[in-house]
Amino acid sequence: MLKKAVQRLAAGTLAVVPLLAGIAHADKADDTLRVAFTEDIINLDYHYTTKREYIIISELVDETLLAINPANGSYLPALATAWEQLDPVTMDLTLRDDVTFHDGTAMTADDVAYTYNTISTQASQTLSGGRIAVWFDRAEALEPQKVRFHFKTQYPLALQDMAIRVPIRKQGTYEAGGSFDPNAASGGPVGLGPYRVTSFESGSELVLERYDGYYAGGPKGDPAIGTVVIRSLPDEGTQQAELMSGSIDWINGVPRDVAESLGKMPNVKHLSGPDRRIGFLILDAGGLVDPEGPLTNLKVRRAMAHAIDRAGIASALIGGAAARIEGACHPSELGCNQEVTIYDHDPEKARALLAEAGFAEGFETEIWSYRDKPMSEAIVSDLKAVGIKVNLRQVKLDSLNVARANRQIPAYFGTWGGDTAPPIRQHFDPETDRNLSGDAELSAMVTEAYAELDPDRQGELFAKIHARITDQVYWIPLWSYSVNYLTDPELVFPLDDDGFPRLYKASWTQ
Amino acid sequence: MLRYIFLRGCLAILVAFTVSLAAFLLLNVASDPAQAIAGEDATADVVETIRARYGLDRPLTVRYFDWLGGVLQGDFGESYYWHKPVAALVADRLDETLTLALSALAVTIVIAIPLGALAALNPNSWIDRFALGVAVSAQAVPNFWLGLIMIIVFAVMIPIFPVSGDSTWRHFVLPAFVLGSSSVPAVMRLTRTGLIEVMGADYIRTARSKGFRGWQLLRRHALRNAILPVISVLAVQLGQKFGGSVITESIFAINGLGRLALESILGADIPTVQMLIFVFAIVFVAMNLLADILNAAIDPRIRIG
Numbered sequence: 001m002l003k004k005a006v007q008r009l010a011a012g013t014l015a016v017v018p019l020l021a022g023i024a025h026a027d028k029a030d031d032t033l034r035v036a037f038t039e040d041i042i043n044l045d046y047h048y049t050t051k052r053e054y055i056i057i058s059e060l061v062d063e064t065l066l067a068i069n070p071a072n073g074s075y076l077p078a079l080a081t082a083w084e085q086l087d088p089v090t091m092d093l094t095l096r097d098d099v100t101f102h103d104g105t106a107m108t109a110d111d112v113a114y115t116y117n118t119i120s121t122q123a124s125q126t127l128s129g130g131r132i133a134v135w136f137d138r139a140e141a142l143e144p145q146k147v148r149f150h151f152k153t154q155y156p157l158a159l160q161d162m163a164i165r166v167p168i169r170k171q172g173t174y175e176a177g178g179s180f181d182p183n184a185a186s187g188g189p190v191g192l193g194p195y196r197v198t199s200f201e202s203g204s205e206l207v208l209e210r211y212d213g214y215y216a217g218g219p220k221g222d223p224a225i226g227t228v229v230i231r232s233l234p235d236e237g238t239q240q241a242e243l244m245s246g247s248i249d250w251i252n253g254v255p256r257d258v259a260e261s262l263g264k265m266p267n268v269k270h271l272s273g274p275d276r277r278i279g280f281l282i283l284d285a286g287g288l289v290d291p292e293g294p295l296t297n298l299k300v301r302r303a304m305a306h307a308i309d310r311a312g313i314a315s316a317l318i319g320g321a322a323a324r325i326e327g328a329c330h331p332s333e334l335g336c337n338q339e340v341t342i343y344d345h346d347p348e349k350a351r352a353l354l355a356e357a358g359f360a361e362g363f364e365t366e367i368w369s370y371r372d373k374p375m376s377e378a379i380v381s382d383l384k385a386v387g388i389k390v391n392l393r394q395v396k397l398d399s400l401n402v403a404r405a406n407r408q409i410p411a412y413f414g415t416w417g418g419d420t421a422p423p424i425r426q427h428f429d430p431e432t433d434r435n436l437s438g439d440a441e442l443s444a445m446v447t448e449a450y451a452e453l454d455p456d457r458q459g460e461l462f463a464k465i466h467a468r469i470t471d472q473v474y475w476i477p478l479w480s481y482s483v484n485y486l487t488d489p490e491l492v493f494p495l496d497d498d499g500f501p502r503l504y505k506a507s508w509t510q
Numbered sequence: 511m512l513r514y515i516f517l518r519g520c521l522a523i524l525v526a527f528t529v530s531l532a533a534f535l536l537l538n539v540a541s542d543p544a545q546a547i548a549g550e551d552a553t554a555d556v557v558e559t560i561r562a563r564y565g566l567d568r569p570l571t572v573r574y575f576d577w578l579g580g581v582l583q584g585d586f587g588e589s590y591y592w593h594k595p596v597a598a599l600v601a602d603r604l605d606e607t608l609t610l611a612l613s614a615l616a617v618t619i620v621i622a623i624p625l626g627a628l629a630a631l632n633p634n635s636w637i638d639r640f641a642l643g644v645a646v647s648a649q650a651v652p653n654f655w656l657g658l659i660m661i662i663v664f665a666v667m668i669p670i671f672p673v674s675g676d677s678t679w680r681h682f683v684l685p686a687f688v689l690g691s692s693s694v695p696a697v698m699r700l701t702r703t704g705l706i707e708v709m710g711a712d713y714i715r716t717a718r719s720k721g722f723r724g725w726q727l728l729r730r731h732a733l734r735n736a737i738l739p740v741i742s743v744l745a746v747q748l749g750q751k752f753g754g755s756v757i758t759e760s761i762f763a764i765n766g767l768g769r770l771a772l773e774s775i776l777g778a779d780i781p782t783v784q785m786l787i788f789v790f791a792i793v794f795v796a797m798n799l800l801a802d803i804l805n806a807a808i809d810p811r812i813r814i815g
Contacts, residue, residue, distance in 0.1 A: 040591075040773055042591065042592050042593070043593060050548050050549050050552050050556055051549040052549075125559065125562075125563045127548075127556050127559055127560070129559075130555045130556055130558075130559040131553070131555065131556070133555075182593075183593055186593060202592065203592070203765060203773075204765055231763070232763070233674060233763045234760050234763065234769065234772070234773070235760050235761045235763070237654075237658050237661075237761065238661065238673060238674050238761055238762065238763055241658070241661045241662060241665060241666055241673045241674075242673045242674060244662075244666045245665055245666045245669055245673050247672070247673060371550075396540070396541065397545065397550060398540070398541045398542040398545055398546070401542060401545060402542070415550075417550065426553060426554075432554060
């Protein structure tokens with residue numbers, strides 16, 4: 001808390017120091033984009049990592065068979081120009097013939113088959129392999145530019161996995177030393193993406209150079225900046241100071257007040273864009289924690305939904321592109337249905353519903369939370385205003401996970417980033433302990449939706465699922481988040497609707 | 511003497527194992543290493559894959575004795591986070607921490623001892639009050655605050671030093687000052703108190719009567735006796751700087767053991783945390799032992815063992 005206060009004080013002080021106006025920024029001159037992450041970058045092989053920073057790097061270095069259009073969530077051709085589902089468990093993909101790895105060798109169907117067949121084995125211990133294990137059986141190269149996928153079972157989201165989770169590796173990557181080596185590409189894969197790794201000091205600095213042989217006409221376009229340097233700087237205050245001194249051009253995840261304060265300086269630009277993350281309150285509707293508890297009463301849950309001023313909290317505490325959401329999904333997510341039951345902020349109605357439910361004097365409950373304490377406190381305050389006395393349990397994520405698995409949590413404030421999987425899949429699967437709904441029919445619908453091949457039918461199922469979740473108030477969907485960036489004023493950094501930062505789109509002002 | 515050193519060495523190893531066991535238990539109770547490695551939004555299957563990959567699905571006792579068996583054979587295991595042997599990881603980072611710790615100690619000595627001596631030679635004067643003011647300020651200011659202020663002043667407003675990093679000597683100037691300043695109060699006060707006490711001794715009066723004054727008196731007669739407790743404190747301070755540079759290394763992005771410790775704790779990288787605690791405990795006990803030995807070497811009246 002004190003540290004944050006000092007950072008804010010420092011930011012405020014810096015904002016009024018006129019000396020700073022004269023500091024020169026040399027980055028445009030040497031065509032180098034300098035980026036800072038709080039996360040230590042230690043492994044460049046996305047098959048073995050999961051966190052967002054690694055996805056950002058993989059987008060620069062790697063290429064996947066397909067891409068996702070950030071504007072509408074549809075699939076775009078990338079390494080594959082066409083794909084055809086021959087039957088529910090067989091798919092053929094046609095590959096581009098003008099794609100080369102960073103060492104100059106041409107990519108063929110053998111590389112694609114090798115990648116999928118290798119990373120899907122349990123022995124490889126890849127994290128991407130765990131993701132595709134649900135559906136992937138084997139891949140075979142039919143022709144130099146044609147590959148056939150055999151599925152274990154029909155799986156409509158196979159294309160999504162192909163687009164976001166499986167970068168293609170050159171044949172033999174992991175066996176270069178004779179036996180299988182999971183760290184073979186950790187220091188810098190020979191990728192297919194728009195930038196190639198030129199140096200990497202684990203936990204310290206990664207240098208990427210634009211790859212001149214990158215294929216034209218791909219979904220990532222033609223990158224404008226020649227060199228990207230990514231540094232690991234764990235302290236946010238240090239990142240901001242580096243930005244002030246002109247040694248860093250781009251940082252993200254800056255607290256709103258700091259970003260707004262520093263953004264007023266002449267040598268800093270503040271950008272605020274959408275974030276794929278959403279917040280929600282999960283309620284023990286199924287009585288899994290307390291079979292007779294007040295949260296099993298639909299009127300109580302609806303009262304809670306009316307009690308929370310979601311728009312007000314999103315605007316006051318997050319700001320930027322943050323907005324109230326109605327459905328249990330991010331608006332940019334494929335199949336997201338926001339046309340569901342609306343619960344306006346109406347404390348009077350909340351009190352009336354509580355009275356109807358037999359809780360005119362309110363009741364006591366617990367809400368658990370592991371992040372965003374100010375938002376948790378605002379929720380508690382709104383609920384208290386209608387008579388619900390909430391004991392807020394602000395804990396670490398690990399503790400929440402354990403307590404949830406032990407069925408000790410009647411309600412919790414959760415968030416989901418959406419980079420790795422859609423939230424309803426993770427929260428309403430029949431097997432997951434995140435599912436407090438107790439609604440077996442809903443879980444069956446979720447399973448059916450993710451196995452449905454017909455896009456129209458799948459869309460209908462998603463709409464029904466989202467409508468049911470909101471109507472029954474298994475969740476109170478709260479808000480989408482926004483993310484604050486601070487950049488060099490000469491940097492042009494487009495912000496996509498899905499909130500994912502794509503550094504290859506950056507350019508310098510002309 | 512040798513027996514004493516041997517016993518203190520055994521004590522250091524015992525302390526290291528005890529503390530590492532406590533760290534192992536606390537980290538496993540307080541966090542889920544698999545979840546920490548996977549990240550907040552990881553799906554359940556990813557977390558389980560990681561758990562199996564690192565053997566985190568085995569019982570705690572099996573994992574601890576597995577680690578202990580490795581340590582007894584000189585193998586501290588592999589880092590969950592960095593995917594390399596922990597011993598190599600620690601060795602890689604040792605240089606930066608040693609450089610920082612020794613530079614910080616030099617800063618402490620250069621500021622605290624002259625200031626303490628000046629204060630002792632001019633008790634209750636404005637110099638004494640100024641020295642006291644410096645000591646109180648250095649004690650009151652937290653490292654992270656001082657670090658950020660130093661960055662703002664000397665790297666942003668007057669850009670004469672880099673903000674962060676560890677590739678040149680210039681990168682160590684600000685962090686050494688920040689880390690070193692925290693030890694100034696203790697060393698300065700000890701120097702002052704020791705000197706004031708010594709300056710009232712009979713042999714100093716005798717030295718004065720022989721014509722010794724000022725710096726000559728201080729160097730040839732007073733300091734040698736007054737410095738004894740200071741040496742002990744400096745040795746202990748060096749141990750503290752070695753293991754206590756977590757905040758300073760993080761603020762200045764120095765890839766040393768302190769930053770590694772912080773990253774490992776946050777990432778629940780248990781093998782790395784255990785080895786670091788092992789190393790820190792041994793260094794701390796060794797520095798205390800060094801203080802005893804130095805005291806005995808300087809003052810023939812002290813006998814250890």
